[in-house]
Amino acid sequence: MHYTPATVQLLSTEGKIVTSDAAAEYLPYIEQLSDEQLRDFHRNMVVMRMIDLDAANLQRQGQLAMWIPSLGQEAAQVGSAFAARPQDHLFPAYREHAVARIRGVDPIRLIALLRGLSHGGWDPQMNGNFHLYTLVIGSQTLHATGYAMGIQLDGATATGDLEADEAVMVYFGDGATSQGDVSEALVFAASYQTPVVFFLQNNHWAISVPVTKQSRTPLYLRPSGFGIPSVQIDGNDVLASYAVTRANLDATRSGVGPRFIEALTYRMGAHTTSDDPTKYRRSEELEFWTAADPISRFEAYLRSRGEGDGFFAEVATEGADAASDIRRRIHDLVTPPASSMFANVYSEPHPVMDAQLAWLEAYEASFAGTEGGHA
Numbered sequence: 001m002h003y004t005p006a007t008v009q010l011l012s013t014e015g016k017i018v019t020s021d022a023a024a025e026y027l028p029y030i031e032q033l034s035d036e037q038l039r040d041f042h043r044n045m046v047v048m049r050m051i052d053l054d055a056a057n058l059q060r061q062g063q064l065a066m067w068i069p070s071l072g073q074e075a076a077q078v079g080s081a082f083a084a085r086p087q088d089h090l091f092p093a094y095r096e097h098a099v100a101r102i103r104g105v106d107p108i109r110l111i112a113l114l115r116g117l118s119h120g121g122w123d124p125q126m127n128g129n130f131h132l133y134t135l136v137i138g139s140q141t142l143h144a145t146g147y148a149m150g151i152q153l154d155g156a157t158a159t160g161d162l163e164a165d166e167a168v169m170v171y172f173g174d175g176a177t178s179q180g181d182v183s184e185a186l187v188f189a190a191s192y193q194t195p196v197v198f199f200l201q202n203n204h205w206a207i208s209v210p211v212t213k214q215s216r217t218p219l220y221l222r223p224s225g226f227g228i229p230s231v232q233i234d235g236n237d238v239l240a241s242y243a244v245t246r247a248n249l250d251a252t253r254s255g256v257g258p259r260f261i262e263a264l265t266y267r268m269g270a271h272t273t274s275d276d277p278t279k280y281r282r283s284e285e286l287e288f289w290t291a292a293d294p295i296s297r298f299e300a301y302l303r304s305r306g307e308g309d310g311f312f313a314e315v316a317t318e319g320a321d322a323a324s325d326i327r328r329r330i331h332d333l334v335t336p337p338a339s340s341m342f343a344n345v346y347s348e349p350h351p352v353m354d355a356q357l358a359w360l361e362a363y364e365a366s367f368a369g370t371e372g373g374h375a
């Protein structure tokens with residue numbers, strides 16, 4: 001399922017601005033961006049890609065239990081993340097590493113999570129309202145819709161102030177659209193006209209199941225059955241991702257109800273480091289999407305605006321430094337005591353938690369003095 005005439009694209013795969021009717025509505029958002037903001041888009045895509053590639057290597061070296069590559073999805077993530085305003089709440093799935101970083105999550109937190117050292121990851125309040133990674137496919141669409149209903153009840157949205165009114169954005173995948181949770185979230189969002197943008201990254205695969213099998217209709221057409229306006233974008237075009245998301249987040253925060261964006265992109269790597277995509281997909285597909293790479297086309301665009309070698313070399317160094325910083329800091333991560341898993345289950349002490357903790361402590365103590373024991 002490649003681009004269609006309905007796909008909003010602002011930057012061609014060659015890195016040239018598109019002047020179609022569909023693009024005209026969104027180009028004004030791009031014209032307002034400064035050179036520094038455009039450089040920031042590029043910097044974030046490149047640096048995250050370098051961290052991502054290195055994290056996959058760390059898994060191969062036994063430093064991580066698993067890594068979930070975001071390779072190829074940088075434009076969808078970076079553009080939409082910069083489109084969100086500081087007061088917005090973002091609910092991710094588990095592949096949104098670039099969004100996490102832009103909202104202020106230190107990538108070492110992602111590394112700690114996938115090394116198995118964290119029971120959650122980070123506190124959203126302290127990390128740009130970026131909520132927790134969610135491995136239960138599609139469930140975060142319900143969390144996001146419920147959160148958006150709360151914002152309405154609090155009167156924190158639709159007051160007419162774009163700088164203060166809150167909105168919610170939820171990220172999910174093409175495979176998630178087959179989960180009942182996503183349909184339920186769309187029903188509630190439409191019924192209550194919640195301020196939420198559903199941001200679907202259609203990366204064409206749900207592990208080894210192609211999107212064409214999951215949906216017999218393009219996914220951006222599905223929300224119309226729920227009464228939710230939707231748009232399909234070229235998700236490998238960081239400018240389209242930014243402009244269309246900014247327009248839709250600002251619409252939803254103004255009180256017009258939910259919106260849905262389908263970003264067409266491609267998972268260029270494996271589903272996770274436990275997967276081998278050569279077993280189920282053809283190399284021609286990867287070739288098509290390599291030609292549509294989000295970073296090379298944006299580099300071509302920036303060069304056409306006069307950006308020189310110096311900037312690109314500087315960004316490459318920044319990416320290499322960020323990756324080696326992770327390599328260095330991974331050794332400082334501390335294994336938490338097993339008892340910490342009970343700490344934040346309930347806000348008050350709870351007898352079942354106390355009993356389970358006591359059982360665990362007795363179990364661990366039973367190894368005292370034995371070979372390989374903890375004592």
Ligand SMILES: Cc1ncc(C[n+]2csc(CCOP(=O)(O)OP(=O)(O)O)c2C)c(N)n1
Nearest residue numbers: 095135136137173174175176203205206207
């Ligand atoms: C409820 C549930 N069912 C099944 C799984 C196993 N599972 C993990 S990832 C995945 C595929 C998800 O595909 P998609 O939504 O397209 O996201 P992507 O991994 O492509 O980013 C599945 C089925 C799960 N984690 N949760």
Ligand SMILES: [Mg+2]
Nearest residue numbers: 173174205206
């Ligand atoms: Mg997918």
